[in-house]
Amino acid sequence: MARKRQTTATLSSRTERLAQGKAQRRKTPREAHAELKGPLTRSAVAILAESDGDRVPELVPERYKRMSLSPFAFLRGAAAVMATDLARQPMAGIAVQAGGDSHLMNFGAFVTPENNILFDVNDFDETLAGVDFTVDLKRLAASVAVAALGSDMSRKQARLIAARAVKAYRGHMAVMSKMSPLDVWHSRIDLEEQIGVIGHGGLRRKLASIIAKARDEGLARDDNFPHLAAGADPRIVDKPPTIFHLDAAADARHSIDIARMFTDYYKDLLPDRQRLLDRFVLKDSAFKAVGVGSVGTFCCVSLFITGDGEPLFLQIKQAQPSILERLDKQVRYKGNQGRRVVEGQRMMQAATDIFLGYARDAASGRDFYIRTLKNRRLGGISEISEGEALSDYAELCGRTLARAHARSGDPAIITGYMGKTGVIDEAIASFAIAYAEQTMLDHAALVTARGDQAPAKKPPGKIARKPAGKFVARKPPANR
Known part of the structure; x- marks a missing residue:
């Protein structure tokens, strides 16, 4: 997807570009964003079911089980539903690289290679270029409203917090509008600096604790982070239903050639990354169920080991076409969907993973992106969704x-x-409340539909001590 380079003849001043943005209001007044356009005659449950065919069948019930827990859990997994609805909504006509799934829980803290602790967007499965900026902003505001209502706040309170998130976005964008392009590109959301602008004492203490732990031992590991079995033979410990090995009896559709994929992935890494990866040997791979919306898509974690037994975990995650293509048939990504994710993450994130890359499994035709397995989380929504804490957190996400x-x-x-x-x-906050109410209806419809479903089954195949079949993590060629 080559992009034509902008020439000096097309450049305009900051004042001219401000006027250009203001002129867009004549085409789409800002007040137009307040209403949830309909009719929403679609079936949210049917839209969700559209992607079930490409998921591991035994994990589909687990996906719906997670989404049924609450309206917020439903919203997290229903990015395709919201994209379908956003296609009906007014657009400002100003394109960006959109994240596509910018709800509250897709932001988080991480440590950069320079040992700085940043706060940033951390999910790019749905990222797509050329999408209106209001798409991500409405997704964020709606998630704020759903979280607030789910914490028993009033409709008025929920609307106010959603408006504050949008205001924080608007205010920070105004600051950057006065900066040079280089300064914008190098800008960061430093977590230590953010503590000074957060009013809620509990949230300040929580963030300070995260920073202190990160300085001492790295950010806290996710409960579902893989563990190594004791003994001389390095392998990943099974922890069904989230981490488990597939065996030879597993459905061939859900097997990939890990070693071959890593060989292709390695070729596209920068030379310094190749040299670093040369110090590790691929030892084991296991299937790993991931976030609410991705449950059942093919995702595994591979264990690499040094000669001294030091582990490196790389995640291989399936990349499907972005749900944002539902917004406009003209905005399509043609090529490896893993590359789309990688390019989008590099465009949006302040400091990307050094092992970020992509590959395609030739046998299945699936596209994947590869990265260091994340082992850090800021915390669950229940820990930040109380009064002023949620407001402060929502504003941080907006900035x-x-x-x-x-x-x-x-x-x-x-x-x-x-x-x-x-x-x-105020306009987007009104939309957010309307969409939060729609989300509650959709969540209720899913809960009703699940009433006829069988309980979640065990992971596919018999749990095996070693991977088997094409899923075996064979040793890569010596010359990688």
Whole structure:
């Protein structure tokens, strides 16, 4: 997807670009974003079912079980439903590299190679270029409203917090509209600096604790992070239903040639990354069930070991076409979907994983992206969804999303459109409340539909001590 380089003849000043953004209001008034356009005659359950055919069948019930827990859990897994609905909504006509699934829990803290602790967007499965900036912003605001209502806040309180998230986005975008492109590109959301602008004492203490632990021992590991079996033979411990080995009896559709994929992936890494990976040997691979929306798609974790037994875990995650293609048939990504994810993450994230790359499994035709397995989380929604803490956290996410959008979009044009007053804050907050109420209806419909479903089954195949079949983590060629 080659992009034509912009020439000096097409460049305009900051003042001109602010005016250009303001002019977009004539095409789409900011107030137009307030209403949830319909009719929403679609079946959310049917839209969710569209992707079931390409998932591991035995894990599909687990996906719906997770989504049934609460309206917020439903929203997390229903990105395709919201994309379908957003296709009916007004657009500002200002494109960015969109994340595609920018709800509250897809932001988080991580440590950079320079040992800085940043807060950033951390999920890019649905990322796509050329998408209106309001798509991500409405997804974020809706998730804020759903979280607030789920914490027994009033409709008025939920609307206020959603508006604050949008205001934080607008304010940070305005700051960046005055910065040079290089300064925008190098901007960061430093977690230590953010503590100073957070009013809620509990959230400040939580973030301070995360930073202290990260300085001492790295951020806390996810409960589902793989563990190594004791003994001389390095292998990943099975922990069904989230981590388990597939055996030879497993459905051939859910087997991939790990070693061959890593050989192809290795060729596209930068030479310094290749040299680092040369110090590790591939030893084992296991299937790993991941986030709510991705449960059942092919995802595994591979164990690499040094001669001294030091582990490196790389995650291989299936990349399917972005659900944002539902917005516009003209906005399609043609090529390896793993590459789409990698390019989108590099565009939006302040500091990307050094092992980020992509590959295709020739046998199955599936596309994948590969990265260091994340072992860090800021915390669950239950830990931040109380009153002022949720508001502060939502504003932090708003500023972070603005920084991510400013790298691909034009901050001056976006600022010109959004303006200096709270018109668009209030409009999108109204949309967020309306969509939160729709989400509750959709969640209830899923719970009702699940009433006729059988309980979740065990993972596919018999749990095996070693991977088998094409899923075997064979030793890569010596010359990788």
